[in-house]
Amino acid sequence: MDIKGSAAIVTGGAGGLGEATVRRLVAEGASVVIADLAKEKGEALASELGSSVAFVETDVTSEDSVNSALDKAASFGPVRIAVAVHGGFGGGGRTLKSDGIPHSLDDFQKTIDHYLVGTFNVLRLSSAAISKSEPLESGERGVIINTASIAGYEGTIGQVAYAAAKGGVIGMTLTAARDLAVVGVRVLTIAPGTFMTPAYGMPAEMLEEMWGPVVPFPKRMGQPAEYAQLVQSMIENQYLNGEVIRLDGAIRFGPKSPR
Numbered sequence: 001m002d003i004k005g006s007a008a009i010v011t012g013g014a015g016g017l018g019e020a021t022v023r024r025l026v027a028e029g030a031s032v033v034i035a036d037l038a039k040e041k042g043e044a045l046a047s048e049l050g051s052s053v054a055f056v057e058t059d060v061t062s063e064d065s066v067n068s069a070l071d072k073a074a075s076f077g078p079v080r081i082a083v084a085v086h087g088g089f090g091g092g093g094r095t096l097k098s099d100g101i102p103h104s105l106d107d108f109q110k111t112i113d114h115y116l117v118g119t120f121n122v123l124r125l126s127s128a129a130i131s132k133s134e135p136l137e138s139g140e141r142g143v144i145i146n147t148a149s150i151a152g153y154e155g156t157i158g159q160v161a162y163a164a165a166k167g168g169v170i171g172m173t174l175t176a177a178r179d180l181a182v183v184g185v186r187v188l189t190i191a192p193g194t195f196m197t198p199a200y201g202m203p204a205e206m207l208e209e210m211w212g213p214v215v216p217f218p219k220r221m222g223q224p225a226e227y228a229q230l231v232q233s234m235i236e237n238q239y240l241n242g243e244v245i246r247l248d249g250a251i252r253f254g255p256k257s258p259r
């Protein structure tokens, strides 16, 4: 599908992977709504990128909020692209702590709510918005891209809630693609390895030192632009559907994070 002329929303569009995605989609000719909670950063990015970009303060877990972002996207043109790449929510911990205290159920639920329910909320509401766009000649109406993590396959110790949430995103990809085939909407998921973004809250040099040597090849962290490049390929290659693609330099997490 051509990116040019499509309207898109990017949840978490003011974050590390999200900003790179917004920049890439705009460069390829899309109009983009940055749907994020980070008002200052989102507005600054929107005003830098010009009139085909808007910021809408959005909480992915709220129906009204996501619909407002989609309405804004629809004001730009036919909505055909949704990329769910929000993140930044903590909530880690072992299933059973060394002092015998079990994982907080509340923290587990909050993590699932943010990463899995939030992603599904974006998926279901975007599918409704995209289904209202006229089909292209090929019958295609649009593409929805979710973001999982390789932790959804092999979470490290202390990541049980995050791993469950991301495993859920992986698990719903094929079924959602099957559900939405009837309206000509493809569904794909990217499972990133370790990408250099503000999410880690650490200086770049320290991060690279920690993760670079663990990646088989290339021996470095991923760059957000490489995530955005895969988003572009997923949109453009119509035969990709219902699939989760790892983007990770062949890294496989062991039981312990190098941190």
Ligand SMILES: NC(=O)c1ccc[n+]([C@@H]2O[C@H](COP(=O)([O-])OP(=O)(O)OC[C@H]3O[C@@H](n4cnc5c(N)ncnc54)[C@H](O)[C@@H]3O)[C@@H](O)[C@H]2O)c1
Residues within 6 Å of the ligand: 011, 012, 013, 014, 015, 016, 017, 018, 035, 036, 037, 038, 058, 059, 060, 061, 085, 086, 087, 088, 089, 118, 147, 148, 149, 150, 191, 192, 193, 194, 195, 196, 197, 198, 199, 200
């Ligand atoms: N960076 C990595 O190495 C890596 C690896 C695997 C998976 N991921 C996944 O990629 C996604 C993005 O990660 P990132 O590194 O770009 O994170 P980031 O912290 O740089 O950006 C996340 C963005 O999401 C926004 N956000 C937070 N809560 C929100 C909400 N309720 N509604 C809308 N927006 C919200 C934040 O304001 C922020 O702008 C996350 O889902 C993360 O789990 C990242």
